[in-house]
Amino acid sequence: MANAQSDPGGGSLLKVENVTVRFGGILALNSVSFDVRPGEICALIGPNGAGKSTLFNCLSRLYECDSGSITFNGHKLRSLRRHRIAEIGIGRTFQNLALFRSMTVRENVLMGCHSRHHAGFLRNAFRLPGAARIEAAARARADDLIDFLQLSEYAERVVADLPFGTQKRVELARALASDPQLLLLDEPACGLNHEELESLGVLIRDIRDRLKVTVLLVEHHMGLVMGISDRVVALNFGKKIAEGTPAEVRRHPEVIRAYLGEVEEKAA
Numbered sequence: 001m002a003n004a005q006s007d008p009g010g011g012s013l014l015k016v017e018n019v020t021v022r023f024g025g026i027l028a029l030n031s032v033s034f035d036v037r038p039g040e041i042c043a044l045i046g047p048n049g050a051g052k053s054t055l056f057n058c059l060s061r062l063y064e065c066d067s068g069s070i071t072f073n074g075h076k077l078r079s080l081r082r083h084r085i086a087e088i089g090i091g092r093t094f095q096n097l098a099l100f101r102s103m104t105v106r107e108n109v110l111m112g113c114h115s116r117h118h119a120g121f122l123r124n125a126f127r128l129p130g131a132a133r134i135e136a137a138a139r140a141r142a143d144d145l146i147d148f149l150q151l152s153e154y155a156e157r158v159v160a161d162l163p164f165g166t167q168k169r170v171e172l173a174r175a176l177a178s179d180p181q182l183l184l185l186d187e188p189a190c191g192l193n194h195e196e197l198e199s200l201g202v203l204i205r206d207i208r209d210r211l212k213v214t215v216l217l218v219e220h221h222m223g224l225v226m227g228i229s230d231r232v233v234a235l236n237f238g239k240k241i242a243e244g245t246p247a248e249v250r251r252h253p254e255v256i257r258a259y260l261g262e263v264e265e266k267a268a
Contacts, residue, residue: 011035011037011038012035012036012037012038012071013036013037013038013072013073013181013182013214014035014036014059014070014071014072014073014182014214014216015035015069015070015071015072016032016033016034016035016055016068016070017033017068017069017070017071018031018032018033018067018068018069019031019032019033019055019058019065019067019068019069019070020032020065020066020067020068021051021054021058021063021064021065021066021238022066027238028051028054028238029051029054029055029058029065029238030051030237030238030239031068031239032051032055032068032235032238032239032240033068033240034233034240034243036182036214036216037214037231038181038214039208039212039214040208040214040215040230040231041204041205041208041214041215041217041228041229041230041231042214042215042216042217042229042230042231042232042233043216043217043218043219043225043228043229043231043232043233043246044056044216044217044218044219044232044233044235045218045219045220045222045225045232045233045234045235045249045255046234046235046236046241046258047236047258047259049237050235050236050237050238050258051235051237051238051239052218052235053095053186053218054238055235056092056184056186056218058070058077059072059077059090059092059184059216060082060085060090060092060184061077061080061081061082061085062082064078065078072088072089072090072182073088073089073181073182075088086178086180089179089180089181089182090180090181090182090184091112091175091176091178091180091182091183091184091213092175092183092184092185092186093168093171093172093175093183093184093185093186093188094171094186095186095187095190095218097164097167097168097171098171099159099167099170099171099174100159101158101159101160102158102159102160103158103159104155104156104157104158104159105146105151105154105155105156105157105159105162105170105173106142106146106155106156108159108170108171108173108174109142109145109146109170109173109174109177110138110139110142110177111174111177112142112173112174112175112176112177112178113138113141113142113177113178114138141177141179142173142177145173145176145177146173148173148176148206148210148211149169149170149172149173149203150169151166151169151170151173154166154170164191164192165191165192165193165196168188168191168192168196169203172185172188172203176207176211176213180213181213181214182213182214182215182216183207183213183214183215183216184216184217185204185215185216185217185218185219186217186218187218187219187220188200188204188217188219189219189220189221189224190220197221197223197224200224201224201227201228204217204228205228217229225246226246226250227246229246230245231243231244231245231246232244232245232246232249234249234252234254234255234258236254236258241254241255241258242254242255
């Protein structure tokens with residue numbers, strides 16, 4: 001299941017340059033810039049309202065940038081239609097689960113396969129050459145991912161009947177089924193217990209190391225972020241306030257001030 005990655009010049013797989021987003025009078029992102037390099041785990045952190053989800057939605061083409069540019073593997077994202085994001089190699093999970101709850105685990109994962117590799121309506125309808133081969137390849141990939149994410153015992157069960165932590169793994173399998181080069185993880189630790197959290201850190205590293213997928217995650221759980229990230233980008237009030245290794249960002253005065261300020265506000 002290895003996914004070879006190209007390096008489109010400059011050593012960056014993803015390049016975010018001076019991205020600005022406004023919602024009416026609110027400046028959600030203010031000229032944010034950073035790179036994600038092939039093969040790394042990069043974390044995007046910041047207090048609530050810092051602009052992390054807004055940036056993820058720009059990467060997914062759910063939101064439009066008012067200015068700036070985002071380049072992925074040589075593709076300018078602003079020039080692409082939204083349905084092409086999976087096609088060019090970007091996969092995503094969501095903070096709030098976005099699964100087909102009445103479908104089985106296997107069916108959900110197959111939907112991820114078909115988002116990028118599918119035979120097409122006419123080829124399937126008339127069983128034209130290639131349809132069976134494409135379907136067989138999709139099923140084989142789904143089986144591999146179900147096994148990789150330890151979902152085999154749940155494969156034929158309806159997703160709605162499964163525990164929350166298991167559903168999170170199903171969504172992750174579906175995102176990986178599209179064979180991404182870059183995986184966007186939106187608060188993957190949200191709602192997980194301590195044991196599930198430890199397993200998640202190991203799993204994210206395995207995704208990078210075994211599947212050769214670059215990872216960009218938004219996460220509030222600092223233990224997870226500092227334990228698995230190669231690099232951390234910190235936002236506050238829509239601006240980038242720090243970037244560096246986990247140790248560098250942890251010590252950065254602006255990051256300390258942003259988080260201590262949030263704690264003081266909650267205590268007031």
